[in-house]
Amino acid sequence: MNWILSVIIWWLISAVILLILDRLNIGIKVGDFGTALVAALVIAVLNLVLGTILRLLALPLNLITLFLLSWLISWFIYAIVLYVAAKIVRGFEIRSFLSALIGALVMAILNWGADWLLQRLFG
Numbered sequence: 258m259n260w261i262l263s264v265i266i267w268w269l270i271s272a273v274i275l276l277i278l279d280r281l282n283i284g285i286k287v288g289d290f291g292t293a294l295v296a297a298l299v300i301a302v303l304n305l306v307l308g309t310i311l312r313l314l315a316l317p318l319n320l321i322t323l324f325l326l327s328w329l330i331s332w333f334i335y336a337i338v339l340y341v342a343a344k345i346v347r348g349f350e351i352r353s354f355l356s357a358l359i360g361a362l363v364m365a366i367l368n369w370g371a372d373w374l375l376q377r378l379f380g
Contacts, residue, residue: 266375268294268297268298268301269294270368270371271297271300271301271364271368272290272293272294272296272297273293274364274367274368274371275287275293275296275297275349275364276290276293277363277367278360278363278364279293281363283356283359283360283363284351284352284353284355284356284359284360285339285343285350285351285352285356285357285360286349286350286351286352287348287349288347288348288349289348292346292347292348292349293349295346295348295349296342296343296346296348296349299342299345299346300338300339300342303338303341303342303345304335304338307337307338307341308334308335308338311334311337312330312331312334315330315334318330332358332361332362332365333358335361335364335365336354336357336358336360336361337357338361339351339357339360339361339364340354340357343357
């Protein structure tokens with residue numbers, strides 16, 4: 258699968274996952290599929306820029322803990338990215354940072370499941 262198609266597929270999957278988060282009633286609201294697409298794009302860009310900066314700032318903590326807490330730090334950073342994206346995208350709302358933490362965890366699990374499924378389907 259070429260990389261452009263792969264990016265489009267993951268963008269659509271991320272938008273669907275955001276709609277699933279909306280249905281779970283955990284304090285995350287997404288207006289419609291268009292809003293989910295915009296939010297997924299903003300989350301991807303923020304994760305690339307803000308997430309990278311936060312991971313670099315967290316590097317000393319990772320080194321001190323010998324990277325044992327890296328999954329926890331990554332989860333926290335992704336929750337920050339979600340929370341900031343909700344402040345940017347109209348129609349995408351997160352009630353509290355706890356909702357962002359829960360949403361980040363659910364998104365990670367659903368992304369893992371989607372990745373597993375796509376690997377089985379398309380090798």
